[in-house]
Each structure stands twice: as C-alpha cells, then as structure tokens.
Amino acid sequence: MRDAIEEVLLWQTDYTHRNTDGMKRRGVIIRDELRRELEDLVPALKARSGIDDLQVQGKDGMGPKSAVPWTRIFSSSRSTRATDGWYLVFLFSADGGRAYLSLNQGTRRWNGSEFELRPPVELAHRNQWARQLLEKDFVIPDEWVTEIDVDPRNESLGHSYELGNVLAVQYEADAVPPDEQIEGHLLQAAEWIGSIYREADIGLRVPGEAPDVADFEQKLAEVAEPRKSVRAGPRLSASQRKVIEERAVAVTVEYFTSKQLGFAVKDVGATRSYDLHATRDGETLKIEVKGTTSNGSEVILTRNEVDLHQAEYPATALALVRYIELENTPDGSRATGGELILQWPWKPLDAALTAIAFRYTTGL
Known part of the structure; x- marks a missing residue:
C-alpha cells in the first residue's frame, strides 16, 4: 500500500486533466493495484467492523482526469455511490503533498437534474453527530484529525471531500508509513465505520437523513430492483410511523x-x-401534516398531495413537526416532543420536488 500511495502522490505533481501516460498510470494504481491490495484486507475489515458487504472501488475521473483521485471501502447496501452514505477513503491531494485515510461521507444530493452539494451547515452537523457517536465508545488517537486539505485551489469537488471529513489520518508524501501501520489505521477505522453504519441503519436522528424517506426509497428499490442488495429492515416500524404521525397531528x-x-x-x-381541515370566521385552510424524528430537510409527498396544495393555494399550509422523540414502552412505541415548523400559505414548488420513481406505460 505504501508503494501505491507514494507513486500516486508522485504522479499528482504532474497532474493534468488530459489522459497522459502519467495519468493513465495513476488510474491503474487507483482503480486496480491499490484496490486489489485493499480487497485482500476486506475479510479482516469485515470482521473488525461487523459489516459483511464491504467492497472496494477506485475512481480517477471519467473523461477528464480528477484532481483528487480516490479509492474507497464501503458497504454496498449503505453507500451505493460515493455521493451517498458513509465510507473509508484514501484521498490524494491535488498538489501531491499528502494523502489521507479519511472516514468520509457522500456530500452531494440529487436534485432531479444534477448532484448538488449538501448545505455546508448540514454536513457540519453530520460530522458532529458522527464524532460524538464515536467519542462515546472509542478513544480517538491524536493523529486522527478533523480537518483535511486535499485541494489548495479550493475547487468544488476537492472542497466537498474536505467538508465531508469526519476523521482522517495524514500521510505526508515523504513520510508514508509502512503497510503494517496503514493496515492498523484501516482496522481502527473499520470499527468506527461499523459503529456509524449500525447507528445510521436506525437513522432516527442522523442530520440530513429522514428515516421515513429512506424507508420509502428502500421499498421502491425492493420492488423496482429486486436483485440489488438493500439495507436489511426498515428504520421505522409501522407502529412507530403511526405514533409519529399521530404526535405531529396533535402538535x-x-x-x-x-x-x-x-x-x-x-x-x-x-x-x-x-x-387537517381548519375553519375560522369563514376562512378555510387545508393543512398537510408531516412528522419526523429528523431535522425535516426532506419529506415524502404523494402526487395527490402535491396536486391538491398547488391547486388550493393560498388556502393551504404545511405543518412540519420535526425532532419527535420515540420511546419504546411495554405497551408499544410512544412519541413525544417535536418542533413545529409552519409554512402558511404553502405551495409545493416544482424546483423543490424530486422524482424518486415513475410509473411507465409500456404501450402493451
């Protein structure tokens, strides 16, 4: 691994977006040689993390070559793309000065036409959530840092890796440690990513993730793409969804x-x-209520809900009750608390809607 990291950093000093011989060689290391070395460690990483679907992937740019190439280790059911979920990744600085083994995350979200960067504040909250989770169960060595510098030019893609970093260990170009030390770092980070995956599987309070949205998307995937691996089990049971909805309505x-x-x-x-149908002195208001344990950045709307509230505007409102607390009791789940965020009047904007499934007429 040390030899591969050192050679990639060497080629980084001659970086160009063109597919030169040097960039071709860099790509072979990223996509093949380093990937195969990491795949040899996957059984040990699975055992240490408790995650049984770990895979390895390397990318250096489709077409124009990326300034910051990477090779990542990820759960195939929890991070289907580098834009989604949490993963471990080797990142190589654009200037060739250093590489990082980073516990990182997908920093971009599909908006219906392109992948856009998540709000930096949201990414900061996600990083804080992950670090606090790890600090409860692990002693984080001082060599693991919270800030990285992979692109001194501050280009958008390189900057997104910096925003997504939870913890990272740095390897200077002239001081890359031996393979045994790198393997130790990987095993250590595997424990951490396993802990994050398990907590994110529950996903009730992960910033920027709505468990109800994730469950809906998983159900769609199970129907539309039954051969693909999906995360086992819903985040919320039917009874939990019911008490969350009832709590949101009550608030x-x-x-x-x-x-x-x-x-x-x-x-x-x-x-x-x-x-809810609300009336007052001849005024009528049609209220859509959404409840969630998350921060409420995303909710599920049906086509009928969208059509109705667009047509009935401005006699409409969206009542979002977020940060609802779930408690398991001997009599079942109980929902308490919640913060009401009100949009009144409310009209679902086309720009804020993202299609996550289509019904297609085949013509048969």
Missing part, C-alpha cells in the same frame, strides 16, 4: 386551536389528500 391541532389562532380543526387524513 398541529394544538397550535391551530389555541386562543391565539382560534381555528376549529377536523382530522380528515383518513379520507382526503390532506390531513
């Missing part, structure tokens, strides 16, 4: 029926394409 009803607002509110969620 919203309490707000709209308060003395300050004075609405009469009827729960119509079982029969209509919205949840």
